[in-house]
Amino acid sequence: AKLVWDESCKQNLATYLLKPEVKALGKAAVVGRVTTARTVMQYAAENQIADDAAVLLIVSDDGQITELAKFADIEVYLAKVPRGLPAEAQKEIERLQAMPLEQRWAFWSAEMSRCIKCYACRAACPMCYCARCITDVNQPQWIPVATDPLGNLEWNIVRAMHLAGRCVDCGSCSDACPQGIRLDLLNRVLAQEVLTSFGGEPGYSTRKEYALSTFKPDDKEEFIR
Known part of the structure; x- marks a missing residue:
């Protein structure tokens, strides 16, 4: 064999x-x-x-x-390995980011509306290793159990946030999704946002550089008004 x-x-x-x-x-x-x-x-x-x-x-x-x-x-x-996305993948992100905010929201809302909450993305993702996922917590109930537009959106937004600055771009989530939702695209968009705003790329060293759990005095603070 x-x-x-x-x-x-x-x-x-x-x-x-x-x-x-x-x-x-x-x-x-x-x-x-x-x-x-x-x-x-x-x-x-x-x-x-x-x-x-x-x-x-x-x-x-x-x-x-x-x-x-x-x-x-x-x-x-x-x-020694070249970094960065393939040219076509980069163009796809640029096309998406060039859309007006309302059009982008419509795009992602349409993508997430197909979610059936099977959690195949969670099972396939190497970075989803929590002993108890937020979707399994019912006191309080953070995310609705039923498959509905709001619950689907909440689940995918929370998951994307937890992966921002941690995703290694393996594509396992989108490969596992039976609905063909572009989870890989969402993760790539957030990865570029993190890289631009905070620097560092996950998975290239053992240094902890997760953007949502580390602080640097020179971090950008434009969001504070």
């Missing part, structure tokens, strides 16, 4: 590294792409994984395999 690795192998398998049942088995090996390595580094920054707790087999676009385990080695590897 042979393992096949091609363009259809999209799932970010680093998601399983934080599962108790996987941890119980000991040191794991994970096959993945650059975003898999970024996930492990972000886990390290958030104190979710120990150094050398897993072996990464990173497959490049040309099929080369690099074996990594130590955080320092992963950081060196990622430093």
